[in-house]
Amino acid sequence: MASKPILEETSRAPHSVQRQKIDAGDVGAIGGKVTVTIDGDDLQVPMGTTILDACRQHGIRVPTLCHHEDLCIAGVCRVCVVEVEGQRTLQAACAYPIMSPIKVHTHTPKVRRARRHVIDLLLSEHYGECYACGRNNNCELQGLAKEYGVDFFRFGHPEEAVFEQDHSSHSVVRDMNKCVLCRRCIRTCIDLQEVGVLEVLGRGPESHVTTFMDKPLAEVVCINCGQCINRCPTGALRANDPTDEVWAAIDDPEKHVIMQTAPSPRAGIGECFGLEPGQPLTFEMNTALRRCGFDKVFDTNFTADLTIIEEGTELILRLYKALVEKDESIALPQLTSCSPGWVKFLEHFYPEFIPNLSTAKSPQQMFGALLKTWYAKLNNLDPANIVSVALMPCSAKKFECNRPEMSDSGYKDVDYGLTTRELGKMIMEAGIDLPKMPKSDFDDPFGTATGSGVIFGATGGVMEAALRTVIELVTGKKVESIFEHADIIPVRGFEGVRYVELPINEVGPVPELIAHLVPDWNWLKGATVKVGVAHGTANAKKVMEDIKAGGKFSECHFIEFMACPGGCLGGGGQPIPTNPEIRAARAKAIYSEDHAYDVRKSHENPAITKIYTEFLNEGPCGHLSHKLLHTDYTPRGKYIG
Numbered sequence: 001m002a003s004k005p006i007l008e009e010t011s012r013a014p015h016s017v018q019r020q021k022i023d024a025g026d027v028g029a030i031g032g033k034v035t036v037t038i039d040g041d042d043l044q045v046p047m048g049t050t051i052l053d054a055c056r057q058h059g060i061r062v063p064t065l066c067h068h069e070d071l072c073i074a075g076v077c078r079v080c081v082v083e084v085e086g087q088r089t090l091q092a093a094c095a096y097p098i099m100s101p102i103k104v105h106t107h108t109p110k111v112r113r114a115r116r117h118v119i120d121l122l123l124s125e126h127y128g129e130c131y132a133c134g135r136n137n138n139c140e141l142q143g144l145a146k147e148y149g150v151d152f153f154r155f156g157h158p159e160e161a162v163f164e165q166d167h168s169s170h171s172v173v174r175d176m177n178k179c180v181l182c183r184r185c186i187r188t189c190i191d192l193q194e195v196g197v198l199e200v201l202g203r204g205p206e207s208h209v210t211t212f213m214d215k216p217l218a219e220v221v222c223i224n225c226g227q228c229i230n231r232c233p234t235g236a237l238r239a240n241d242p243t244d245e246v247w248a249a250i251d252d253p254e255k256h257v258i259m260q261t262a263p264s265p266r267a268g269i270g271e272c273f274g275l276e277p278g279q280p281l282t283f284e285m286n287t288a289l290r291r292c293g294f295d296k297v298f299d300t301n302f303t304a305d306l307t308i309i310e311e312g313t314e315l316i317l318r319l320y321k322a323l324v325e326k327d328e329s330i331a332l333p334q335l336t337s338c339s340p341g342w343v344k345f346l347e348h349f350y351p352e353f354i355p356n357l358s359t360a361k362s363p364q365q366m367f368g369a370l371l372k373t374w375y376a377k378l379n380n381l382d383p384a385n386i387v388s389v390a391l392m393p394c395s396a397k398k399f400e401c402n403r404p405e406m407s408d409s410g411y412k413d414v415d416y417g418l419t420t421r422e423l424g425k426m427i428m429e430a431g432i433d434l435p436k437m438p439k440s441d442f443d444d445p446f447g448t449a450t451g452s453g454v455i456f457g458a459t460g461g462v463m464e465a466a467l468r469t470v471i472e473l474v475t476g477k478k479v480e481s482i483f484e485h486a487d488i489i490p491v492r493g494f495e496g497v498r499y500v501e502l503p504i505n506e507v508g509p510v511p512e513l514i515a516h517l518v519p520d521w522n523w524l525k526g527a528t529v530k531v532g533v534a535h536g537t538a539n540a541k542k543v544m545e546d547i548k549a550g551g552k553f554s555e556c557h558f559i560e561f562m563a564c565p566g567g568c569l570g571g572g573g574q575p576i577p578t579n580p581e582i583r584a585a586r587a588k589a590i591y592s593e594d595h596a597y598d599v600r601k602s603h604e605n606p607a608i609t610k611i612y613t614e615f616l617n618e619g620p621c622g623h624l625s626h627k628l629l630h631t632d633y634t635p636r637g638k639y640i641g
Contacts (some may be wrong), residue, residue: 037103039171043369051093051104052080062106063115063144065095065122068231069579072191077122077182079144081114082106088238090114116148124155126234127162127177133235138426138576140233141180163208168216169577170402171224171240171395171572179209179236185228192565194538195219195345197222209236220406221348223537225341225563226395226419226572239395239573242416243426249387249415250293257387258368259289260446262300264393264457264568265420267589271575271582272424273434278585279375279594283439290440293432298446300390301453303363305602306611307338308452308465308630309361313620314516315466315558324523333532333556336462337631338362340400341563341572345537350544359630363392363456364397365406367446368413369628374615378445383409384593389416391423393457393571396563408628419573448607451593451600458587459567460491461534463560467502467531469603474521476508477600486600491531494580494587495564496539499552502529514614515618532559548578 034179036054045054050073055062066077068499075095082093085103090111093104105111130136132290158177166174186198186209197220201210211220229237249255266282275281289297315334322330335359337343346353361369367390372383390397394417400406401414418451427434441447452468455461467488471479479486490500507521532553534543540561564570566583569590599605616625 008057018630025420031355034098035101036098037101039104039106041120047097047099048097049498050083051082051091054098055093055106060106062093063147064094065140065144065180065233066184068184068187070192070231071184071187074183074187077180078118079115079298081111081118083111098253101312112148116150117154119144119148119150120154122180123150124157125152126180127158127160128175128235134180134238134241135235135576139235142234165490166216166217167240169222169224169240170218170399172217172222172226172229173238174217175236175238176208176210177236178234180234181207181209182233183209184231184233185209185237185566188228192538193223193227193536193563194541195223195225195455196223198228204583220503223341223344223348223563224396224399224572225537227564229395229572230570230574230576230578239419239422240398241422242398243418246387246389246416246418246426249389254385255387256295256381257389258296258298258371259294259295259391260298260300260303260364260371261285261289261391262364262393262457262461262568263304263454263593264571264574264586265391265423265589267457267569267586267593268393269420269424270435272421272428275435276585278589280589281434281437282370282593283441284434286442287437287440288427288430288432288434291437292426294389296443298367298371299442299449299453300363300367301449301456302446302605302607303366304453304456304465305450305605305608306366306629307360307363308462308469309513309608309620310366310625311336311358312466312470313517314358314630316514317517317621319557320518320523333553333559334358336558336560338456338462339394339396339562339564339568341394341396342537342540342561344396344399345540345563346544346561349541353544353547359626359632361406361629361631362397362400363453364392364417365400365413367628368401368415369409370446370611370615372409372411372413374611374630375445381409386411387416388412389418390414391418391420393420393568393574394564395419395572397573399429400619405631418627420575421573422592424575445607445610448604448605450602450604451595451596451597453605454590454594454597457568457590458492460493460533460560461567461590462562463491463531463533463558464488464557465602466560467533468601470529471502472601473511473514473603474504474507474524477506485595491533491560494535494584496534496536497542498533499556500531500533502531503527504529513603516619517621529558530556530569532556534559535562536565537563539606 034047036043062080065073065079073095075092080093081090083105084091161177163176189198190196251259267280270279270281286297318330321327335356368388371388376383397417401417406413453466468479504524504527507525534540543553569586570583
């Protein structure tokens, strides 16, 4: 049945929803279904669904630019305009909630002409040439120009740059000459991450996105997470790319160039080569890296396992000193420290909780320290000639490896951090079709890892890896007897914040590796271990505010924080675009790799046992491991006499 017009126009109403009246005869109770006719087809959608969402749910394409699935509605670019019968003007589909039956037309001549003019106007202020832009062939504005047949600059084109590029940050480069004022970066920084570095200043043609007092990024509270890059539709924001320096090192016969690869890039890099999200290319990538010229290819999961041992031992020592020795100076809960964006967030906004951070370095930085000490000695290499490159899903890793304290090897522990996107570019430049590469394994002695190292890439993964080990070390029981297949499901998922309690009903003997640190586990028998997980710094803020207020998270013993939505798999260096479905597909790939490993617990990694036997022979949190693998060095003897 055709719906009758029920829309009433109010002069100068700022938003279309204020011009709608709901006819109770046409719409059921609030929260019910409503009929919308789109391009002649009648569809049933939940009341309040936007026109854009209704179109997408039914396979009808409406172009967008300012809209993003992760962000709040803005409706500023007007690329998504549609005709709604009874409305005097075109409406932004992303911001128009369907509250009563309406008829929508998505591709009339009037709509197409308006979209074309919007795109032409955006291009009239977009400086630069596409072929010299890092987003060439992956730029939403470029794609829209092609889709709408833009073949000349109807309203002109800037002949010179207005803004100076900001290269001050190790992680993020800003080129506001390419900005189209979609405000995605602002909404990402304020709403998604709750950092608030960016804002719009000026009015009309003077409007521009900038930082506090136009300061460089390195001088404001940017946490380097790069989430703004992942949502920028053009090349206005990009990662600080060191690939030219890496190529120069590869081409230098005096240099021994090593690549370590984290799990999340392996689950995402296929997207750079046209594959659907969720298809890991771990072993194909190993071959490609060797063909690019890297001398060795190592697995960051090795030091992820090492992180679990060091960080877990640190937690046990904190708990022992607090619960048994009654040392009131011990800071609890212990907070994870492997996400550099999160660490910088804490340093800026909650500096009073810095003592709660684990002193354990991230897997990236642990690896760098070992490469230029133990590995160099094993292979009779001059550490000065070792170039340590880390493939990470994270733009903040670029900042982390340049922190001055990250040089405990006597050299810069990690020389360069590459994002997934940057390595994809290098592989293409080498003429390699990554998905077609034969598979090859990692090199020794850092090629042995476990499933626990793999799951570091997903939110909750660090906590799950830690619990797999702590449960077995403390109870003496296999974690599979408590959680099927060792899958600790309560800490998994994309909820912003998770809280889990694990009672310890029985204890076993103290393993030999840490027997010199604690005499027994009797002090933990009957206790309930309380842990938390948060991803995205907006959620981290909720947890920190809860701790400050004395809420339930203040009673936790251990909390995992990741700066990026979804954890590392949603990092600021991952392939663009990103959205909840893409991140879920990457997580599925990571968990499937975990199940493919024969060994899935960090403490069962034979390479970990070997390094504590041959090099870090005072054990976890001993003198040497604390010097190389932690962020401060306090000589520590036995905690128990």
